[in-house]
Amino acid sequence: MTTYIDQLGTSHTFESQPNRIVSLVPSQTELLFDLGLEDSIVGITKFCVHPVHFKVTKTIVGGTKNIKFDKIKALQPDIIICNKEENTKEIVDELSQICPVWVTDIYTIEDNLQMISDFGQLFNKRTEAQKWIDKINSAYQDFQQFIQEKPIKKAAYFIWANPYMVAGNHTFINELLKINHFQNIYEAKESRYPEIELKKIRLEGDPDYVFLSSEPFPFKDEHAFEIGRFTHHAKTVFVDGEMFSWYGSRLLKAFAYFKILHTKI
Structure with a gap:
């Protein structure tokens, strides 16, 4: 027993x-x-x-x-x-x-x-x-060395469209954004996955990057264009949702993926 x-x-x-x-x-x-x-x-x-x-x-x-x-x-x-x-x-x-x-x-x-x-x-x-x-x-230790000199940039991580929803605080996604030196502009929201208004995105943080996750919603170019209309200078990047939201053994692959991501953005 x-x-x-x-x-x-x-x-x-x-x-x-x-x-x-x-x-x-x-x-x-x-x-x-x-x-x-x-x-x-x-x-x-x-x-x-x-x-x-x-x-x-x-x-x-x-x-x-x-x-x-x-x-x-x-x-x-x-x-x-x-x-x-x-x-x-x-x-x-x-x-x-x-x-x-x-x-x-x-x-x-x-x-x-x-x-x-x-x-x-x-x-x-x-x-x-x-x-x-x-x-x-x-x-993780290797990645921390890789990331330590990189500046902190503001980001918004989208998980859904119609309505638009983002990752907020108290989420594994938010933790991995921090590790990657991305400050989540929606971290202060009470909801863990808040619904947001695109027209307010500049007022709420004016991100440097907009990440469109591959899951659970299949974002397309049309969504990138629509969101881009309301940002000031943000670069829109399609990202692998499994790497940002899957815990477990997937995290090992995620650190390698993040390195590649940083060389592309």
């Missing part, structure tokens, strides 16, 4: 190591795979696109917000992996009737490393987890 505590402070007791996993968070599905847990993963969401072969080898149980509970129950999982931002409390409460639901809560690099360590403990993959932690820490 072993007890572990998730990132919401919830205690979970297991009589044996959980071997049948349902993952309802795309980036965490990728991490579980990278920890060597492919054979233990029985259910994923339709948004779990990495690794690509999972869409044909694993059972898809809906999206992150629209879960097919009967499908999950039929898989007889030992544990369900959720995230505070991706999955609602109502979903977590209902899933708890099936089996223990492990909820992550990630806003910082430290939170991310804690999640990897937790999974290593939970699934007896401590060595694999430590390898990933070491690789990410090494890449």
